[in-house]
Amino acid sequence: MIESIGKARLSDIVADRLKQYIVDEGLSPGDRLPTEGQLAASFGISRLSLREATKSLGFLGIVEARPGRGLTVGSVRMDRVTRVIGFHPDLLKADPLSLIGTRVVIETGVLPHVARRMRDDPSIRERLLATNAELESADNLTRFVELDIRFHRLLIESSGLTPLIAFTDVLTVFFRRFRESVKKAEWSTGIQAHNQIVEALHEGRIDAASELLRTHIESHARRIPSNKAEKREK
Amino acid sequence: MIESIGKARLSDIVADRLKQYIVDEGLSPGDRLPTEGQLAASFGISRLSLREATKSLGFLGIVEARPGRGLTVGSVRMDRVTRVIGFHPDLLKADPLSLIGTRVVIETGVLPHVARRMRDDPSIRERLLATNAELESADNLTRFVELDIRFHRLLIESSGLTPLIAFTDVLTVFFRRFRESVKKAEWSTGIQAHNQIVEALHEGRIDAASELLRTHIESHARRIPSNKAEKREK
DNA sequence: GAATCAAGTTTATCTGACAATCTGCCAATG
DNA sequence: CATTGGCAGATTGTCAGATAAACTTGATTC
Structure with missing residues (x-):
């Protein structure tokens, strides 16, 4: 080439x-x-x-x-991007491990900022917990994915680092596929992790929160279809 | 309405x-x-x-x-998708401090990845040092800024997290005006910091490297023009 | 059989025109 | 004086028709 x-x-x-x-x-x-x-x-x-x-x-x-x-x-308008691109099959070409690694870097990176702002503004914790509570009442996958995205976006937003929100929105587009393959049995695990992260932040245990969040995000890696099969085609 | x-x-x-x-x-x-x-x-x-x-x-x-x-x-075309985030509302309204904070999160976030890959591939350290050496020979601001950007980009690139490369490229555009107000007297300080960071990574002292990098990036904050004057206009 | 050429198909770009819609100004109205 | 209404100019939205450029296909030639 x-x-x-x-x-x-x-x-x-x-x-x-x-x-x-x-x-x-x-x-x-x-x-x-x-x-x-x-x-x-x-x-x-x-x-x-x-x-x-x-x-x-x-x-x-x-x-x-x-x-x-x-x-x-x-x-x-990210909604346009999401809608037009969401249906496209070849988003899977994006290297899943890079996407996961990128999310970990961004989301764990904001945690110190979130913790600091949480001390001054108690409503941050409340909003995060409220969103997570909504998550428990989700009864179909679409809604679950929607709320899960909202929780993570809110987390970034709470850091006050607005540029990272922009990046997250883009990542979300590529990440949707992973989220949509989440088994219902795993929902509660995720919700529980969310709560633990918020509480760890609330108590100032940033390292603990980071570790929880990393594990939470990296759990997506288990659902990556082995791409050995794909290589065989053509 | x-x-x-x-x-x-x-x-x-x-x-x-x-x-x-x-x-x-x-x-x-x-x-x-x-x-x-x-x-x-x-x-x-x-x-x-x-x-x-x-x-x-x-x-x-x-x-x-x-x-x-x-x-x-x-x-x-994922390149188009990622490049378009320069027009994301949350990025457009970002203030200088957020931009600096965002760079700190991303660049320190990749350091563990860089250190890990550095162990397996010695050429990474060499490339970083070579770029930094070029920086010493810069004799005008334009060239200095160009090489400084290249060093930081190379750092991200060395992490293997390709999505973050696209993000930093966008950030670079917004950051340029800070870089261009760097005084010549400050050049050597920056070059020195670059070297220390690479060596710290080489020796596996990730926390030390993070701290150096944070200080290095946050030095831009001193050059932010007070925005009280701007509000008066119009 | 492979390479070459010619005709047909399809998009790329231009020119010119008219319709639809918004902005700003100014007069009429109360 | 404030509000309304309408008119003129500016600007995008859509159309028709024509030519150029790029590709596909099939026939021809060696």
């Missing part, structure tokens, strides 16, 4: 340059972009081709276009 | 229906779709509008279009 010759798709190039433009100018959501006509002229392409580029970015909400108003900068 | 009428964008609707079509027909990557003309006719819209819909899905690789071949179902 040589260098994978970048098939010069015009609209793709333009989409990249548009993204770069937004970053370079330091624009934030709501800020206005030049009109389609102006952008097309400045890129030296037809308005139609530029339009296809904005459509690409627009699908995920990175740019928004409204008649009469013009183009504005938006923020990515 | 009444119900917020969701303006139905034609190409968005078509994109959803196209996705549904793929799911319903049970198509997998490589399978062929009808031609643009046929799809446009069956949806009762112009070829152009359909094209904008395929461009939307094409951004993430869900469908691919090649001249002469037609439309085919593609595989999700």
